[in-house]
Amino acid sequence: MGEAGFLPYGRQSIEEDDIEAVARALRGDFLTTGPLVGQFEEAFAARVGASHAVCCTSGTAALHLAALALGLGPGDVAIVPAITFLATANAVRYVGAEVVFADVDPSSGLMTPETLEAALGETARLGRGVPRAVLPVHLKGVPADMVGLSAVAARQGLAVIEDGAHALGTRYGGGAFQVGGNRHAAMTAFSLHPVKTMTSGEGGMVTTEDEALARNLRRFRSHGMEADPARWRQPDLGMEGGLPAPWYHEMGEIGFNYRLPDVNCALGLSQLGKLDRFLARRAELVVLYDRLLRIRLAPVVLPPARPADADPGWHLYAVQIDFAAAGLSRRALIAGLRQDGIGTQVHYIPVPWQPYYRQRYGEGSFPGAAAFYRGTLSLPLFPAMTDEDVLRVVDCLAARLAAR
Numbered sequence: 001m002g003e004a005g006f007l008p009y010g011r012q013s014i015e016e017d018d019i020e021a022v023a024r025a026l027r028g029d030f031l032t033t034g035p036l037v038g039q040f041e042e043a044f045a046a047r048v049g050a051s052h053a054v055c056c057t058s059g060t061a062a063l064h065l066a067a068l069a070l071g072l073g074p075g076d077v078a079i080v081p082a083i084t085f086l087a088t089a090n091a092v093r094y095v096g097a098e099v100v101f102a103d104v105d106p107s108s109g110l111m112t113p114e115t116l117e118a119a120l121g122e123t124a125r126l127g128r129g130v131p132r133a134v135l136p137v138h139l140k141g142v143p144a145d146m147v148g149l150s151a152v153a154a155r156q157g158l159a160v161i162e163d164g165a166h167a168l169g170t171r172y173g174g175g176a177f178q179v180g181g182n183r184h185a186a187m188t189a190f191s192l193h194p195v196k197t198m199t200s201g202e203g204g205m206v207t208t209e210d211e212a213l214a215r216n217l218r219r220f221r222s223h224g225m226e227a228d229p230a231r232w233r234q235p236d237l238g239m240e241g242g243l244p245a246p247w248y249h250e251m252g253e254i255g256f257n258y259r260l261p262d263v264n265c266a267l268g269l270s271q272l273g274k275l276d277r278f279l280a281r282r283a284e285l286v287v288l289y290d291r292l293l294r295i296r297l298a299p300v301v302l303p304p305a306r307p308a309d310a311d312p313g314w315h316l317y318a319v320q321i322d323f324a325a326a327g328l329s330r331r332a333l334i335a336g337l338r339q340d341g342i343g344t345q346v347h348y349i350p351v352p353w354q355p356y357y358r359q360r361y362g363e364g365s366f367p368g369a370a371a372f373y374r375g376t377l378s379l380p381l382f383p384a385m386t387d388e389d390v391l392r393v394v395d396c397l398a399a400r401l402a403a404r
Helices: 016-027 035-048 059-070 086-094 113-126 146-156 211-220 262-272 275-296 330-339 355-361 367-375 387-402
Strands: 052-056 076-081 098-102 130-134 159-163 187-191 204-208 317-321 376-379
Touching: 016 262, 035 052, 035 204, 035 262, 052 059, 052 211, 059 086, 059 130, 059 159, 059 187, 059 204, 059 211, 076 086, 076 113, 086 098, 098 113, 098 355, 113 130, 113 146, 130 146, 146 159, 204 211, 262 275, 275 317, 275 387, 317 367, 330 376, 330 387, 367 376
Parallel strands: 076 098, 076 130, 130 159, 159 187
Antiparallel strands: 052 204, 187 204, 317 376
């Protein structure tokens, strides 16, 4: 980016061939649902090792579709980590199910098997409904303990929907498993928002190994319409001369318009071809950040925690800062870094602290989430950054902390 440019905490990496891919789609016959949708889904599924991939309009839509496909509804409960973006919990509420929040590890911000077990105990005490699902979140690109979490889920009869919005390209278990391959989940939801590892402009994707779930996902993303005569509930209305009418469809249950246009899929396909390069550059920047922070700012500033057997597909570089030891408030540090031309962000405010959820469920106790939130700050991380940009961020961070 260079010394003079403003460094946001994240941004898209759009190149000339991405622009040309979109231009070709604009010159074609389809702007909305056309052949590029299927091509993008097939390529994405192959990249993450899934049997099925279903694209949609956003990561939030992906989570909503997953909840719909699973059949969550009133009387059901889903466990969601206290540290995540609003959409993880909101998607549960969209379908009328209730949320029980699980606390997180204070250093990583991740749900653990222990906090999931505690949340299930709280679910039984509160009596909000029947536990049906758990939605682990891979925060920053760092994977949650899916082996441990899925074991708890299996014992308790819970379906697992992974929130992989941050984790495209993430592997765990020493590289044996990839987020999106659904080795330990029924479905995985991804976001293709511009600040994520790759983008389709805006968009989302759900992967699954279950053909029935994939069929549900596709139906719910298109108003709930069913065009397959074998699945019609009123086949007599759809037949003419003993043959299915080509225009006939049924809506057995209400769905949504979550279809991703061809122009977005064109960009997504182009970006997907660069994913390995984007991931490699992000990993290089993280290695440099880690080394510089340990040398210059430990223990006041610590790199993001991650399991030893994880290979994150890094989305965010969210450090932990001991602001009390630094003698500087987070607000003052963010303002100072912005004066230096460096953008930062906080990921995230604990969701159970939001007024909607406090009013619905009460305050609750989430000491791990509170501790993680107190210290977290996301520093710039995106593929177009240079090594000099990382040096600049660390220099400015060190200067601001030293000037307390």
